Amino acid sequence: MVERSTDDAGFDPFADIEASPRGATPLAALAAVLGVLAAITGLAAILGPIGMAVGLVAHVKGSRFGMPATVLAAVGMITGFALTMYLR
Secondary structure: OOOOOHHHOOOOOOOOOOOOHHHHHHHHHHHHHHHHHHHHOOOHHHHHHHHHHHHHHHHHOOOOOHHHHHHHHHHHHHHHHHHHHHHO
16 A cells, blocks of 8 residues: 655646646637538538537636537538538
């Protein structure tokens, strides 16, 4: 058994490495942009899932815009698929 000293009593080995909302807001903006690009371009199959993944990463990192950006990327992907099928 490993003895723990009193100086690392507050140590949590499962704590988040960097859960900073300051670094997550640009990720949410990137996810939103990818969702819009998925709707406009014919690359919905590529940009939609990437935007959703980036939005989820922003949500996990603590950005309040992460989940709305994820939903926007999903809606953009569905819209992009619909437009692509309609225009072909």
